[in-house]
Amino acid sequence: MRNLKNLPVLILSLLMVACSPSNKKTPTTVKTAFEKRFSKATDVEWSMENETEWEAEFELGGKEYSANFSVEGVWMETEHEIEEAEVPVRVKNTLDSAFAGYMIEAIEMTESPTGAAYEFLLEKGLSDIEVVISSVGKVVKTEVIKEDGMDDDGQ
Structure with missing residues (x-):
């Protein structure tokens, strides 16, 4: 019975995680634009920078980079140390x-x-x-x- 009382909290928590921006799937247009520009990139990790922008963190030529793309797949900037x-x-x-x-x-x-x-x-x-x-x-x-x-x- 005690476990059933916690069920609504568990369901709400799972919904919040599932709907959070970081769990959204990177759009194909963004991935395609990235692969075209950085075809030799490795260890690519995607995250949403905000509602209109995606960021890829990756390695290229032994250096760590980040690149931002709009949700439409337009390259916005690249940074590396x-x-x-x-x-x-x-x-x-x-x-x-x-x-x-x-x-x-x-x-x-x-x-x-x-x-x-x-x-x-x-x-x-x-x-x-x-x-x-x-x-x-x-x-x-x-x-x-x-x-x-x-x-x-x-x-």
Whole structure:
């Protein structure tokens, strides 16, 4: 009898898990677009970024990547971590002059239909910032990362 009392809770829990966005099946259009663009990718894992966007995390050429596609299968962006030595001189010069004194915690190269950019997580004392610099050396974005690990947008 005690088990029957828990049945509604169990059913509700199962329905919530089954209907959650992460359990939705990746659309064929998205998978096809991904396979066309990244035919040599391995260890692909899909997740919903939001209601209109899918993200694939995968390996390619010994590096870990993520790529985002709209639900219609349109490629939106690709990101992967890089080493400081891989940063173009023009970008590095901007970083060094505009953010002197900051230490680089992480670097990602981002490619999108509008071009390439370099995302830096920088630290100086207790201050962490995220900086995006275009491939031509222009600072595109600077965002303070709060101490609780969240950015100014609460993410």
